Amino acid sequence: xxxxxxxxxxxxxxxxxxxxxxxxxxxxxxxxxxxxxxxxxxxxxxxxxxxxxxxxxxxxxxxxxxxxxxxxxxxxxxxxxxxxxxxxxxxxxxxxxxxxxxxxxxxxxxxxxxxxxxxxxxxxxxxxxxxxxxxxxxxxxxxxxxxxxxxxxxxxx
Numbered sequence: 001x002x003x004x005x006x007x008x009x010x011x012x013x014x015x016x017x018x019x020x021x022x023x024x025x026x027x028x029x030x031x032x033x034x035x036x037x038x039x040x041x042x043x044x045x046x047x048x049x050x051x052x053x054x055x056x057x058x059x060x061x062x063x064x065x066x067x068x069x070x071x072x073x074x075x076x077x078x079x080x081x082x083x084x085x086x087x088x089x090x091x092x093x094x095x096x097x098x099x100x101x102x103x104x105x106x107x108x109x110x111x112x113x114x115x116x117x118x119x120x121x122x123x124x125x126x127x128x129x130x131x132x133x134x135x136x137x138x139x140x141x142x143x144x145x146x147x148x149x150x151x152x153x154x155x156x157x
Contacts, residue, residue, distance in 0.1 A: 021154055022140075036123070073134070075156070
């Protein structure tokens, strides 16, 4: 094998792994969006007898899945994207959206059941929009960046 063939094979394998990682990230995001949507809709439509249970299910998801997911992204793919000239402003905006979502989660937890239903739907729609930006802008940005491995950037998340 020539040096060019070895380099080309390594690059192709690396590119394939990055594409697989991108698909994994998108599937995970779709799962999170669908789960949050189902929980918030169930809570929004709950009978009075189920309100506390359904609200607790949303709160658990927010605390145990959504917020840790956001923190993990900031430490992994956001860090990699922020290192790119075109990525820094985008990452800044996405981190501000994370803070907004955190504020919305706090409002969800401290509001009346009726208001919490509205906050839950608002969080779900905001998160859906946020994940679309990550899937449609951040992931392709990292895939296209020379010298950036999405697999390495996402490691530990």
